[in-house]
Structure formats: structure tokens, C-alpha cells
Amino acid sequence: MYPAVIEEYVRPTTVEDAVDVLGRYPGGEAIFLAGGQSVMQAIKSRMMRPRCVIDLQDISSLKGIAVNADGIRLGAMVRYVDIVRCAELPPAYAALRDAAQHVGDRQVRNRGTIGGSCCWNYLASCLPATVLALGGTMMLLRQDGHRREMAVDDFLIGPLETARGDDEILTAIHFKAATRTGSAYQKWGLLKDALPVVGVCVKVSLDGDGRCIAARISLSGLAAGAQRAPGGEIVLVGSAGETGIIEKAFAMIAEQVDAQSDQWANSAYRQQLIRTLGREVATRAFGRARGES
Amino acid sequence: MKTIQVTINGELYQETVPIRMLLVDFIRERCGLTGTHVACTYEGVCGACTVQLDGEAIKSCMLLAVQADGHRITTVEGLANGSDLTPLQTAFKAHHGLQCGFCTPGILMNMTEFLEKNPEPTDDEIRYGLIGNLCRCTGYVHIVDAVRAASKVAKQGGQDGG
Numbered sequence: 111m112y113p114a115v116i117e118e119y120v121r122p123t124t125v126e127d128a129v130d131v132l133g134r135y136p137g138g139e140a141i142f143l144a145g146g147q148s149v150m151q152a153i154k155s156r157m158m159r160p161r162c163v164i165d166l167q168d169i170s171s172l173k174g175i176a177v178n179a180d181g182i183r184l185g186a187m188v189r190y191v192d193i194v195r196c197a198e199l200p201p202a203y204a205a206l207r208d209a210a211q212h213v214g215d216r217q218v219r220n221r222g223t224i225g226g227s228c229c230w231n232y233l234a235s236c237l238p239a240t241v242l243a244l245g246g247t248m249m250l251l252r253q254d255g256h257r258r259e260m261a262v263d264d265f266l267i268g269p270l271e272t273a274r275g276d277d278e279i280l281t282a283i284h285f286k287a288a289t290r291t292g293s294a295y296q297k298w299g300l301l302k303d304a305l306p307v308v309g310v311c312v313k314v315s316l317d318g319d320g321r322c323i324a325a326r327i328s329l330s331g332l333a334a335g336a337q338r339a340p341g342g343e344i345v346l347v348g349s350a351g352e353t354g355i356i357e358k359a360f361a362m363i364a365e366q367v368d369a370q371s372d373q374w375a376n377s378a379y380r381q382q383l384i385r386t387l388g389r390e391v392a393t394r395a396f397g398r399a400r401g402e403s
Numbered sequence: 404m405k406t407i408q409v410t411i412n413g414e415l416y417q418e419t420v421p422i423r424m425l426l427v428d429f430i431r432e433r434c435g436l437t438g439t440h441v442a443c444t445y446e447g448v449c450g451a452c453t454v455q456l457d458g459e460a461i462k463s464c465m466l467l468a469v470q471a472d473g474h475r476i477t478t479v480e481g482l483a484n485g486s487d488l489t490p491l492q493t494a495f496k497a498h499h500g501l502q503c504g505f506c507t508p509g510i511l512m513n514m515t516e517f518l519e520k521n522p523e524p525t526d527d528e529i530r531y532g533l534i535g536n537l538c539r540c541t542g543y544v545h546i547v548d549a550v551r552a553a554s555k556v557a558k559q560g561g562q563d564g565g
């Protein structure tokens with residue numbers, strides 16, 4: 111494991127400069143380096159042989175978590191450890207902390223970023239599925255200065271694939287403010303905090319009587335990558351988070367998904383994980399929406 | 404090639420390095436600080452190469468040396484003040500927190516930051532903090548003992564010293 115020759119290393123201070131450098135090389139030959147916790151593996155194994163590395167560490171506009179009345183904005187370079195330390199995350203987005211807190215290990219959390227994780231979109235990952243259930247908006251900037259916003263549902267295409275153009279940088283992820291809303295994420299891996307064999311994220315919004323008016327459920331660890339589970343979402347809507355209904359929703363999801371068998375778990379085990387994790391995560395999301403924790 | 408300036412354990416190193424050079428190799432081969440180890444052929448999973456970058460534990464095989472340009476690194480050589488060991492180092496010695504010692508520098512660098520952030524951890528928190536460091540000898544029990552002891556020593560030291 112050692113990188114092939116790299117010709118150029120740059121450390122721009124603005125996003126405009128970063129996309130400019132990208133444009134000087136044919137597609138894929140210049141790459142962004144965020145926390146490096148995925149891409150360095152690819153570079154060292156020579157799965158990727160970039161000619162130019164564009165290090166994003168000095169771009170201050172990509173950093174910081176801003177919470178205000180409209181919602182929250184996380185810069186693409188916000189690290190897992192920054193999310194864990196953010197005391198003011200509203201319950202609607204508590205799943206971000208659930209996920210970030212258990213990524214890998216301390217050293218990985220000190221480096222890895224939410225933007226890097228979403229742009230890499232590895233199938234066994236935590237943040238893409240979490241951002242998906244939370245309904246984030248991805249903010250992109252193109253080399254010609256064009257800015258666009260994209261729903262996370264459209265951004266995440268499949269394992270290691272996103273709708274980000276070769277000439278684009280992810281600048282931030284936005285989440286709209288939401289009242290009486292709670293979310294939660296949990297994964298199961300072979301070791302504590304290992305990559306998810308299955309991960310489940312749930313977000314629910316309640317009306318004044320505590321009935322669910324909107325639900326988003328996502329799964330990670332499945333071969334098709336981070337995905338929503340619309341069948342189960344419909345079951346949760348109208349409920350007050352009764353255990354029986356939550357179990358019904360996740361039994362249906364486990365039945366409907368294409369859960370692969372591999373060296374980590376067989377299909378039946380993955381389905382069981384979806385049922386078990388789903389019950390815990392949905393119960394916690396309802397509790398948070400009610401303001402319980 | 405690129406010329407970089409990195410402060411390691413308070414000393415400034417200026418070197419011209421290939422861009423593809425990993426930080427761990429810069430530390431070991433250019434700066435001669437071989438206390439930082441490589442145990443997993445740079446796969447990023449063993450934690451033996453853990454150093455502190457601006458005070459935070461990171462795996463130095465997961466960075467290019469050029470990324471550390473302008474930054475401050477602390478390696479295991481930077482912990483003790485002459486022959487004055489830190490409370491954590493002393494605790495490792497007292498509690499047999501090491502056998503072959505290959506994993507130890509990485510664990511010290513991680514746990515030193517860990518204790519700064521969480522001076523009175525529970526055993527569960529210590530074990531959770533150690534996930535990124537593999538030890539093939541101790542079974543971790545004595546490592547956990549050492550970290551727990553250092554957390555108390557640090558507290559007493561704080562009281563004694565006012």
C-alpha cells in the first residue's frame with residue numbers, strides 16, 4: 111500500500127480556486143482531499159492514481175456548523191468530531207450525532223468529514239444514509255461559477271456514485287428547521303463502531319396530538335447503497351409510535367429489501383438486523399420528536 | 404517534490420519531499436523519529452502510527468507529509484520531559500500496560516489526547532477510546548488499568564500542584 115507518483119499538490123483557500131484547479135486536469139486526474147479517511151486508502155492501494163491532489167483543509171467557508179431559525183448548515187469539511195461536539199443540534203437532527211459518534215475510531219473521527227463521506231458514498235457507511243433520512247439539501251458549486259442545490263435523494267446514486275459533476279465541489283449540506291420532529295440512527299457491525307453491516311436511520315414529524323405526519327426511513331449496508339424504505343414510511347404515518355406498528359413497518363421493510371449475503375452476514379441475518387435496529391431507532395426518533403431526550 | 408515545514412515536538416523540520424510521501428515515513432525516515440510505528444502496512448486499521456496533529460490524535464499513514472506543512476506534530480518522543488515521564492507513561496510502566504511495546508507509542512498518543520478531553524473516564528469510555536489501536540499482546544486489560552490510573556494521577560497532580 112503506497113501511493114503512485116503525484117505530480118501536484120495544492121491547498122487553495124477558496125472554493126472558487128479549488129474548482130479552478132480541478133478544471134486544469136482531465137476528469138478524474140485531479141481529486142479533492144478532505145479528511146482522507148477513504149480516499150487515502152484508494153490512493154495507497156492505487157485504485158486511484160491522481161496526478162493532482164487538491165487539499166481542502168484551508169478553505170474556511172467549508173467549515174463550521176451554523177444553527178439558526180431556518181435550519182442548520184454543515185460545511186462539507188465539518189468533521190465527525192465537530193458534529194459530536196456540537197451542543198446545539200436540534201432533536202430533529204440528533205441522528206447526525208448518533209452516526210458521527212460511532213464512525214470508526216477516535217483517530218478517524220478527528221479527520222473524516224461529512225462531505226467526504228457523502229461524496230464517497232460507500233455502501234457500508236453511516237453519513238450518507240443519515241443525511242438521506244434527514245432529507246438534506248446538497249449545495250454544489252461548478253467550475254464556471256454555477257451553483258446548484260440538489261435533494262440528497264437525487265445526489266446519492268449508488269455505491270461510490272453520486273450526481274456530483276466531475277467539475278463540481280460540494281460546499282455544504284442544509285437541513286430545514288422542523289418542529290415536533292425527532293431522528294435517530296444506529297448500526298450494527300462485527301466489532302464495536304465497525305462499518306455497518308446494517309444501519310437504520312429514522313426521522314419522524316408529529317402533529318399536536320403526537321401522531322406521525324411525515325416519516326423518512328433509510329438503510330445502509332445493503333448492496334444497492336444508502337436507500338429509503340418508502341413502504342415502511344407509509345406504515346409509520348398516522349401512528350403515535352406504538353411498538354406494534356413500528357414492528358410491522360420494519361417487518362415489511364425487511365421483507366421488501368434486497369438484502370445480500372456476504373462474508374459479514376447472510377440475507378436472513380441482515381433482515382433480522384433491520385427489524386431489531388428499526389424498532390430501537392424508530393422508538394428513539396418518536397421519543398425525541400416528543401421532546402423526551 | 405515540495406518543500407515543507409513541520410514542527411515536530413517543538414523542533415522545526417524543513418524538508419523537500421515527494422508529494423506521495425506519507426506523513427509516517429516523513430516522521431520516521433526524514434526526521435529519524437522511529438518511535439512512531441507501522442504495523443498494518445499503511446492500511447489505516449492498527450493505530451500504531453498514531454501521532455498528534457495540532458494536538459489531535461490521527462493515524463499518520465492516512466496523511467501525506469505535505470498535508471502537515473505548517474502544522475504542529477507531537478510524537479511519542481515528545482511526551483516525556485527528559486527522563487520525566489508523563490503520568491500516562493508512568494502508569495503504563497506501573498500497570499504492565501505493554502508487553503512487546505509495538506502498539507504503545509500509538510496508544511500513548513491517542514490516550515494522551517483522550518484524557519485531556521475526558522479527564523475522568525469510565526472503563527467503558529476508555530475501551531471505546533481505544534478502538535482505533537490494536538494490541539496483539541496484552542488483551543487490553545492492563546492498558547485500561549493504566550489509562551484509568553493515569554486519569555486519577557492527573558487529578559491528584561492537579562490538586563497537589565494547585
Ligand SMILES: Cc1cc2nc3c(=O)[nH]c(=O)nc-3n(C[C@H](O)[C@H](O)[C@H](O)COP(=O)(O)OP(=O)(O)OC[C@H]3O[C@@H](n4cnc5c(N)ncnc54)[C@H](O)[C@@H]3O)c2cc1C
Binds near residue numbers: 222236448
Ligand atoms: C479505520 C476506519 C474506520 C471507518 N469506519 C467507518 C464507519 O464506521 N462508518 C463510516 O461511515 N465510515 C467509516 N470510515 C470511512 C470514513 O467515514 C471516511 O472519513 C469518509 O468515508 C470519507 O470522508 P473524508 O473526509 O475522509 O473524505 P476523503 O477520503 O478525503 O474523500 C472521499 C471522497 O470524497 C471526495 N470529496 C471530499 N470532499 C469533497 C467535497 N467537498 N466536494 C467534492 N468531493 C469531495 C474526495 O475527492 C474523495 O473522492 C472508516 C474509515 C477508516 C479508515
Ligand code: FES
Binds near residue numbers: 440442443444453462
Ligand atoms: S500503520 Fe496501521 S494505522 Fe497506520
Ligand code: FES
Binds near residue numbers: 500502541
Ligand atoms: S504490547 Fe505488543 S502489540 Fe501491544
